[in-house]
Amino acid sequence: MIPCSLALATCLLATACAGPQIAGVQPIDGVISGQCHTDMVRGAVGLAASDATIQRARVDSDSTELQVVRGASDRAGSATLPEAQESSAGGSRLTVETGRNNAITALRCG
Numbered sequence: 001m002i003p004c005s006l007a008l009a010t011c012l013l014a015t016a017c018a019g020p021q022i023a024g025v026q027p028i029d030g031v032i033s034g035q036c037h038t039d040m041v042r043g044a045v046g047l048a049a050s051d052a053t054i055q056r057a058r059v060d061s062d063s064t065e066l067q068v069v070r071g072a073s074d075r076a077g078s079a080t081l082p083e084a085q086e087s088s089a090g091g092s093r094l095t096v097e098t099g100r101n102n103a104i105t106a107l108r109c110g
Contacts, residue, residue, distance in 0.1 A: 034092045036063040036109035041094075045107060049098045057107065058094050065093035067110075071100060 041057045049068065058066045090109050097106040 032059065032064055033062045034064040036061050036089065036091050036094050038088045038094070038107045038109060041107055044096075044104050047104055049096065049102050049104050053104070054096055057096060057104075061094045061107070061109070063092060063094035063109070067093055067095045069095060069097045070102075071098065 038061055041061045044053060044057045047053050049070075054066065054068060088109065093110050095106075095108050095110055096104055097108075099105040
């Protein structure tokens with residue numbers, strides 16, 4: 001009886017300590033077209049450039065490729081004032097630019 005109770009308690013403790021599983025990043029409609037669009041990901045500008053945030057931006061932009069350019073610029077990020085040379089649509093690659101503090105400062109397609 002005691003060995004069974006110990007085994008049950010060990011299993012319950014291991015399950016409780018495992019924590020939540022992080023779900024894979026999948027597109028809502030199940031399909032990535034490969035035609036990059038930054039319209040749906042402008043809200044990521046200013047967020048920390050974690051792996052999860054960057055992959056979510058790639059999927060939400062419908063991009064099949066991803067490029068992260070770290071520390072490319074000291075400019076402040078802006079989701080409402082895109083720069084003229086940035087492309088908001090086209091190509092299959094999303095380029096994520098980060099600043100000195102690893103925050104996303106720009107998103108562009110190419």
